[in-house]
Amino acid sequence: MKPHLPHRFVTSVVALVVMLGVTVALALPASPPSYAQADLSATRSLPPPRSHSYVALISDGEVSVDHQIFPDFASYFTSPFFRLTGKRCGTQIPHDLASLQADPSDCSLTRTGIQQEYWPNEIVYVIPTVFHIIYASDGTGNISDQRIQDQVRVLNEDYQALPGTAGAQGANTRIHFQLAGITRTMNDAWFQDEDELAYKQALGWDQSRYLNVYVNTASGYLGYSYLPQQQVPKVYDGVVMLYQVVGGRALPDAAPYDQGRTMVHEVGHYLGLLHTFEGGDCFDGYEAGDLLADTPSENEEHYGCTPSMTCGTPDDIHNFMNYTDDTCMWRFTLEQANRAVCSLVNYRSTLYNIGxxxxxxxxxxxxxxxxxxxxxxxxxxxxxxxxxxxxxxxxxxxxxxxxxxxxxxxxxxxxxxxxxxxxxxxxxxxxxxxxxxxxxxxxxxxxxxxxxxxxxxxxxxxxxxxxxxxxxxxxxxxxxxxx
Structure with missing residues (x-):
């Protein structure tokens, strides 16, 4: 099985007050929910180490990643260095899938069982979502509230295939994201995505009831997440995003990932979806590849927007779970919607509210x-x-x-x-x-x-x-x- 590197994405952050190097300011709600503590029990293993890159803005918009200098973020995103280091997505898909928990079997990491109960009819699954903006002492990464609100709007347009929007052509997953809060923290080390456990312990809201989104440099990845089926401590749960690609449509200096769809992709992992090219071979059916039958078989990741056929059928370059440019992505399939709802119901049963x-x-x-x-x-x-x-x-x-x-x-x-x-x-x-x-x-x-x-x-x-x-x-x- 071909290994795939994790998904990581970086996001800008807004300054507030500094106290002992870390300050948290709640924008919503008025009274904060209780924070969850790390569950580091012996039954759950720590996540595997993820390759880390140091990201810095220099002068005139230049970006330094591991001492490689790029004119801007867009140049970094389209560089051979970006692809060869696997920075498109930092979510780590376990290779020994059979050793992981295989129940509930309808959406485990070994198979998918498409069931009628996961086709939501008139109900909607509403997920409270909180953004933790972690920024540098010079203010880098302190993105505005408006960009966060725009990002939530993009999530809902794409996950609910809202008519008249750029996501209208996909399948409606019946999943809605509701902004529950924004925190802002100044910490140079955490901005560089150092000591993930520490900042998630300090900032995370109850992971069983909120989708936590952490915005920093994401170690140079566009973003990364954890699958609900993975046996990692709950405190790690959530999505980490590169600040530059967080926001709505037509983000400046973020092409070709400038339509807010990095987070659509990473939240897909958070909801149990795999890459369309998972496994690095030609697989069909519900027990190999991405464990779904209505996503065409594909044996390698696809960059850009040019159509291709790697397994004898057209690759799904329009799928949110591929690696294509944001403007090419516009759909989840019906079976991806079924698996995402299955993952919510069986692995994140306290996360959502019913509408x-x-x-x-x-x-x-x-x-x-x-x-x-x-x-x-x-x-x-x-x-x-x-x-x-x-x-x-x-x-x-x-x-x-x-x-x-x-x-x-x-x-x-x-x-x-x-x-x-x-x-x-x-x-x-x-x-x-x-x-x-x-x-x-x-x-x-x-x-x-x-x-x-x-x-x-x-x-x-x-x-x-x-x-x-x-x-x-x-x-x-x-x-x-x-x-």
Missing amino acids: AVAVNQTPPPDRVQAGQPLTYTLTVQNTGQVALEAQITNILPSATLTYTLAGESRPIVDGKLAWTTTITAPGGIWSETLVVTLPLTYTGTATNVLEVTSLQGVTGAFTSVVTVGDAVRYQTFLPLVMR
């Missing part, structure tokens, strides 16, 4: 007479664990009819009524009463659709159909004596 809604209408009777008002009670209940920033749309029976919304005048656009609201969790309810007035001449069916979407990716809908018959025709009855 879900129940959508309902209490409609008029199944059949009504023309001219009779139709009264609908519209209800959306938050059945999940996170508050939802919801967009609620009611699509009325016909744009040519007239409508009134009981208790409130609402604009009707193209036959639709729209609301934006926050539905609290657990159990929060939004409800409105809608009265639809049909003309006397209207017959047929009246379809009313209530749809819900949310910033968290939670969706739901309810449709009701009412049959509208002819109006009652009144006849004049005269007493017999008058006939």
Whole structure:
């Protein structure tokens, strides 16, 4: 099996206060959660050593990596040195996979079992995410809050294949990342990614409940992570990112890794996904290679964007788990989504919160007479664990009819009524009463659709159909004596 070097990525950090060389400032939440302590029990081994590079900014944007000088980060990323030293990704995939824990077997490091229960329907897995910005004493690496927010937006666009975004063409994993906090720490040694255990012990939030993202030089890698199936102490859990490649689309001086997709790739490892070229040979099926069947077999990592065929079929140069340029990456496959959810459910069961809604209408009777008002009670209940920033749309029976919304005048656009609201969790309810007035001449069916979407990716809908018959025709009855 061909060895693959780990995934490491570097990120910039913002200065705050200095106390004994280390200062932590919480941006969110107001009261910090309890920090997790290292679990260094004998049943879990320390992670293997990872090659380390010293990264420094010189003058005029020049970058020094292990005393090799590059005009800028983009030149470093496209250099032979970058590829030959394996700095594209620092996640270490164990080679003796059979010796690792093999349960639950649906998504172990020896096989994948595609199961119906890992195809999420209308629920969304919401992962609280905290960024730890570790920067140098000269301020290098102290990236802005805006870049962190942009990075979270990219994660959600790509993991949820949001329509109208650069990630729209992929499979929706139904996984959403919610920014839970930002810490900032000035420490020159930690900025150089030295003593990983020390800075993760000091800074990490409870690894069983938060995705911890550490931003520093990542030892010259673009980034690295730990698989959930690996038997390493929990304190190591999380993602380490090179500060230069953290942010949104079109990052300056980061090409060809300038679209925020380094973190998409590394979080893929954090969720149990392997490289598309894993194993360095031509493998198919669920027990070799990347342990998935719907990712084409590929026997070597792919840089750049040029199509290739290393195993007789087109290599998946658009997959987030390859090594291609950020602009070429735009998809997870359906089976990668299934394996990621399996890894969450079986290995990180306390990490996520469920987002879900129940959508309902209490409609008029199944059949009504023309001219009779139709009264609908519209209800959306938050059945999940996170508050939802919801967009609620009611699509009325016909744009040519007239409508009134009981208790409130609402604009009707193209036959639709729209609301934006926050539905609290657990159990929060939004409800409105809608009265639809049909003309006397209207017959047929009246379809009313209530749809819900949310910033968290939670969706739901309810449709009701009412049959509208002819109006009652009144006849004049005269007493017999008058006939």
